[in-house]
Amino acid sequence: MQQRLDADVIVIGSGIGGLVTATQLAVKGASVIVLERYLIAGGSGGYFERNGYHFDVGASMIFGFGDHGTTNLLTRALAAVHMQIETIPDPVQIHYHLPNNLEIEVHRDYEQFIQELGDRFPHEREGIRKFYDECWKIFNCLNAIELLSLEEWRYLMRVFFQNPFACLGLAAYLPQNVGDIARKYISDGELLQFIDMECYCWSVVPAERTPAINGGMVFSDRHYGGINYPKGGVGKIAEKLAEGLGKAGGEIRYGARVTEIIPKAKSEQQAIGVKLANGEILYAKKVVSNATRWDTFSNLLKSEPLPNSEKNWRSRYQQSPSFLSLHLGVEAAAIPEGAACHHILLEDWADMEKEQGTIFVSIPTLLDPSLAPTGYHIVHTFTPSWMQEWQDLSPAAYEEKKELAAKKLCDRLLAIFPKLEACLDYQEIGTPRSHRRFLGRSNGTYGPIPTGKPWGLLGMPFNRTSVPDLYCVGDSTFPGQGLNAVAFSGFACGHLVAATLGLV
Numbered sequence: 001m002q003q004r005l006d007a008d009v010i011v012i013g014s015g016i017g018g019l020v021t022a023t024q025l026a027v028k029g030a031s032v033i034v035l036e037r038y039l040i041a042g043g044s045g046g047y048f049e050r051n052g053y054h055f056d057v058g059a060s061m062i063f064g065f066g067d068h069g070t071t072n073l074l075t076r077a078l079a080a081v082h083m084q085i086e087t088i089p090d091p092v093q094i095h096y097h098l099p100n101n102l103e104i105e106v107h108r109d110y111e112q113f114i115q116e117l118g119d120r121f122p123h124e125r126e127g128i129r130k131f132y133d134e135c136w137k138i139f140n141c142l143n144a145i146e147l148l149s150l151e152e153w154r155y156l157m158r159v160f161f162q163n164p165f166a167c168l169g170l171a172a173y174l175p176q177n178v179g180d181i182a183r184k185y186i187s188d189g190e191l192l193q194f195i196d197m198e199c200y201c202w203s204v205v206p207a208e209r210t211p212a213i214n215g216g217m218v219f220s221d222r223h224y225g226g227i228n229y230p231k232g233g234v235g236k237i238a239e240k241l242a243e244g245l246g247k248a249g250g251e252i253r254y255g256a257r258v259t260e261i262i263p264k265a266k267s268e269q270q271a272i273g274v275k276l277a278n279g280e281i282l283y284a285k286k287v288v289s290n291a292t293r294w295d296t297f298s299n300l301l302k303s304e305p306l307p308n309s310e311k312n313w314r315s316r317y318q319q320s321p322s323f324l325s326l327h328l329g330v331e332a333a334a335i336p337e338g339a340a341c342h343h344i345l346l347e348d349w350a351d352m353e354k355e356q357g358t359i360f361v362s363i364p365t366l367l368d369p370s371l372a373p374t375g376y377h378i379v380h381t382f383t384p385s386w387m388q389e390w391q392d393l394s395p396a397a398y399e400e401k402k403e404l405a406a407k408k409l410c411d412r413l414l415a416i417f418p419k420l421e422a423c424l425d426y427q428e429i430g431t432p433r434s435h436r437r438f439l440g441r442s443n444g445t446y447g448p449i450p451t452g453k454p455w456g457l458l459g460m461p462f463n464r465t466s467v468p469d470l471y472c473v474g475d476s477t478f479p480g481q482g483l484n485a486v487a488f489s490g491f492a493c494g495h496l497v498a499a500t501l502g503l504v
């Protein structure tokens with residue numbers, strides 16, 4: 001019997017990965033329904049409002065908003081559905097406050113950054129230049145080609161014939177890690193630790209476990225397209241993509257939690273639709289999951305024994321920690337004149353990867369004051385934390401532990417913002433449990449991290465899964481975490497699914 005069809009494609013989740021997939025498919029003529037369990041779109045790239053403050057849920061340091069090249073994937077994803085967002089250029093990517101008074105600012109201007117880092121490590125001036133210049137080589141290869149699905153052979157042939165040198169260059173870097181490249185040129189231990197932190201602050205692993213392709217992208221694009229903050233907050237990206245999806249004929253439903261991916265038959269594990277928490281069943285030719293691979297394969301595919309491909313992936317990659325997050329509203333006096341928007345604080349190198357070791361801080365109101373009442377700033381500060389720390393606690397013990405951890409975090413921040421506590425107006429504490437609850441992510445994880453030294457990006461799965469007609473998109477697929485990275489995953493997934501539907 002012919003199956004009823006509600007759409008060509010159902011996308012589970014409206015994170016940036018899911019939205020880019022959906023918009024790419026809609027503009028190519030596919031009928032698309034996005035099902036989002038929460039009340040608004042965006043996932044970790046969403047927002048919430050409290051007491052006149054407009055907080056970003058997670059991401060605030062935004063790559064991919066450049067106006068030239070091919071790696072500006074957020075600009076491109078929005079433009080595909082005739083949307084654009086005003087952005088505010090950030091003059092400094094990060095101000096690092098590291099052990100031994102290692103104070104480094106990563107300026108938007110590449111030469112200024114290289115000069116200042118070289119001033120701090122004069123004996124490594126040449127190595128610094130060679131290391132970051134090699135990252136530019138990777139970036140220039142990426143930035144020369146259209147970024148679509150590496151699983152679609154006609155695209156691969158086309159892109160290879162259009163730009164064989166860039167493709168060969170990328171192929172050579174695919175199995176490499178940042179640490180391998182850094183150690184070719186640099187021997188100073190403290191400088192190598194700095195490079196570890198340059199990686200850790202977005203990959204949550206040190207340089208030797210961070211793929212060179214991702215490093216090339218981050219370490220160069222920050223000076224090329226730059227870091228640009230979307231006016232009105234990061235949530236605007238998802239809002240505009242959702243609006244563009246509607247205009248392109250797609251549909252997005254909120255409060256629509258998918259509880260199951262429906263297989264064709266018990267014996268035939270082909271995805272044919274989804275079941276919602278309210279019991280409704282929707283059918284489609286293709287199902288794309290923007291939930292993490294752990295949630296997709298352990299929670300949504302009920303009858304499926306874990307496929308070998310996923311077992312293998314789980315042996316190579318584990319869940320990264322989640323975060324302890326503080327969303328603060330503070331009087332403007334808390335933030336010193338001339339402060340950068342993004343900061344990293346670590347007092348002891350031995351603590352970099354430890355529970356609540358490295359502290360991240362973003363103050364987006366320094367770029368867009370409209371996100372807080374006049375005379376106030378928002379401060380989002382977070383530090384890695386594992387779910388195990390927050391389980392098996394009584395409600396009272398959980399609240400007490402949260403308050404203590406928040407106090408400790410604020411106390412450490414006094415080293416860079418001495419008036420922070422005195423100027424505190426509002427505080428919201430989030431734990432790995434909050435990340436799991438509001439973002440629907442297993443253990444609230446930030447995403448996959450390699451269990452050992454990876455072969456660069458070679459071990460990361462693409463969008464196709466071993467279950468026919470089921471695809472994954474987002475940070476647990478190639479090339480990993482970050483809004484621009486999941487936009488890449490979305491472009492690739494949209495392209496691959498469109499190709500299988502005969503739309504490209």
Ligand SMILES: Cc1cc2nc3c(=O)[nH]c(=O)nc-3n(C[C@H](O)[C@H](O)[C@H](O)COP(=O)(O)OP(=O)(O)OC[C@H]3O[C@@H](n4cnc5c(N)ncnc54)[C@H](O)[C@@H]3O)c2cc1C
Nearest residue numbers: 013015016017037043044058059060061258474475482483
């Ligand atoms: C604290 C923090 C800070 C960060 N900082 C930055 C930064 O500065 N810069 C940067 O680029 N990146 C940053 N990131 C990372 C970035 O936000 C993520 O990598 C990215 O947003 C992940 O996008 P995604 O599409 O993979 O999934 P998600 O954002 O996780 O979205 C998945 C969506 O699917 C929905 N969903 C899940 N399961 C179901 C279901 N069963 N039914 C229906 N819907 C479902 C969820 O509700 C969610 O909306 C940060 C992340 C965090 C947590």
